[in-house]
Amino acid sequence: MAFHHYHRATSLEDAQKTLLSHPSNIILGGGLWIKKSNAEADTAVDLSLLGLDQIKETKDFIEVGAMVTLRDFETNPAIQQLGGGFVAHAVGHIMGVALRKLATVGGSVVAKLPFSDVITPLLTLDVTLVFYPKKEISLADYLASKGKSKDILTHLVIKKTKSVGFFKKVGNTALDFAQLNIAITHEKKWAIALGSRPGVAALATQAMDYLNGCATMGAKEIEKAAELAVEELSFASTTFASEEYRKTLAQTYVRRGVEEVLANAR
Amino acid sequence: MLVNFFLNNHPFSAEVAANDYLLKTLRDHHVTSVKNGCNESSCGACTVLLDGHPVLSCSLLTTRVEGHHITTVEGIPEDIQILSDLFSDEGADQCGFCNTGLALAVYALKRELKNPTDEEIKRYLVGNLCRCSGYQAQFKAIVRYVRNKQ
Numbered sequence: 001m002a003f004h005h006y007h008r009a010t011s012l013e014d015a016q017k018t019l020l021s022h023p024s025n026i027i028l029g030g031g032l033w034i035k036k037s038n039a040e041a042d043t044a045v046d047l048s049l050l051g052l053d054q055i056k057e058t059k060d061f062i063e064v065g066a067m068v069t070l071r072d073f074e075t076n077p078a079i080q081q082l083g084g085g086f087v088a089h090a091v092g093h094i095m096g097v098a099l100r101k102l103a104t105v106g107g108s109v110v111a112k113l114p115f116s117d118v119i120t121p122l123l124t125l126d127v128t129l130v131f132y133p134k135k136e137i138s139l140a141d142y143l144a145s146k147g148k149s150k151d152i153l154t155h156l157v158i159k160k161t162k163s164v165g166f167f168k169k170v171g172n173t174a175l176d177f178a179q180l181n182i183a184i185t186h187e188k189k190w191a192i193a194l195g196s197r198p199g200v201a202a203l204a205t206q207a208m209d210y211l212n213g214c215a216t217m218g219a220k221e222i223e224k225a226a227e228l229a230v231e232e233l234s235f236a237s238t239t240f241a242s243e244e245y246r247k248t249l250a251q252t253y254v255r256r257g258v259e260e261v262l263a264n265a266r
Numbered sequence: 267m268l269v270n271f272f273l274n275n276h277p278f279s280a281e282v283a284a285n286d287y288l289l290k291t292l293r294d295h296h297v298t299s300v301k302n303g304c305n306e307s308s309c310g311a312c313t314v315l316l317d318g319h320p321v322l323s324c325s326l327l328t329t330r331v332e333g334h335h336i337t338t339v340e341g342i343p344e345d346i347q348i349l350s351d352l353f354s355d356e357g358a359d360q361c362g363f364c365n366t367g368l369a370l371a372v373y374a375l376k377r378e379l380k381n382p383t384d385e386e387i388k389r390y391l392v393g394n395l396c397r398c399s400g401y402q403a404q405f406k407a408i409v410r411y412v413r414n415k416q
Binding site for chain 2: 001002003004005006008028030031032035036044046048071092093095096097098099101102174175
């Protein structure tokens with residue numbers, strides 16, 4: 001991406017004022033994906049000095065600053081505990097350490113990156129996005145929203161869970177984008193998210209509702225849920241993987257994921 | 267715009283454009299040990315240390331380095347000598363293009379991970395690609411360095 005000016009914001013107010021001063025202006029996250037874009041901006045606004053690189057843990061929540069790097073996120077003790085470590089595992093296998101020390105949690109989420117191994121596991125948890133000046137929205141609602149917001153993501157608030165989550169990224173090598181990624185949790189209710197289909201991660205709500213309504217959980221019920229997830233979500237072909245292959249992967253890993261989550265809960 | 271930072275513990279100033287990346291800035295100033303491999307944040311050849319942690323200089327805006335410490339292989343000569351000897355001993359050198367970035371990542375690994383397993387070492391270095399070798403000889407040399415078995 002080409003941009004002509006760089007502005008290191010001194011406050012969130014200053015950041016938004018600069019962002020709004022030209023329609024092409026952008027907020028920098030880690031700056032990795034923006035670099036690959038062909039778009040042009042007048043000014044890139046940097047939030048580096050605003051203290052958004054901190055993770056705070058309270059009794060029930062983990063508050064993650066938008067500028068926390070993926071590396072600092074995956075190595076944080078609270079994140080390593082979260083859901084038995086399935087989020088830390090997912091994020092800790094994105095490319096190499098040197099990339100993860102630049103890429104930010106906020107940048108991955110706010111850009112709705114479709115291949116993201118950050119969004120998919122977070123989508124199965126209770127996650128609230130906090131925007132400046134004044135907006136709070138669930139991650140699921142944000143992903144479903146259209147258009148580009150001029151509000152600035154400052155924090156993600158993650159509700160803690162004790163249940164052990166499942167995450168699987170399918171790729172040929174460690175550096176590949178996911179051909180499909182799948183995350184599943186079960187704390188009172190089921191949550192099943194599939195990303196890189198190749199669209200941005202989405203919840204398989206019909207499969208979730210079906211499992212939530214099941215009195216007993218046998219092989220038949222689990223297979224039915226996996227079928228529902230494949231039917232309700234959209235899959236398409238890319239150079240990485242065909243639609244048919246993605247659907248096969250989805251059905252297989254939703255089944256295995258539910259089985260694994262059940263086994264870990266016992 | 268003028269950017270001031272520390273390069274291998276020495277004050278360093280550079281006049282850069284708003285969207286210049288550190289890889290370009292360093293190479294423009296003849297710090298050519300930092301290699302331009304893919305320029306796509308995928309290969310690790312451009313790895314430098316930012317405040318002691320490996321980062322991809324191809325994707326780090328130079329303006330963001332203001333006030334920070336950048337380390338290249340020139341800044342860690344003793345460890346580089348040890349690593350060079352181990353690489354030579356294990357026959358791990360071929361074209362050498364990836365060596366500097368890899369060496370910095372390995373240097374950081376040794377300081378960051380306590381008693382890492384083979385698997386943890388491999389995982390830490392997954393972003394540093396070598397297109398010549400099969401990684402085996404390098405891995406033997408790296409394990410000796412990390413476990414102080416010169």
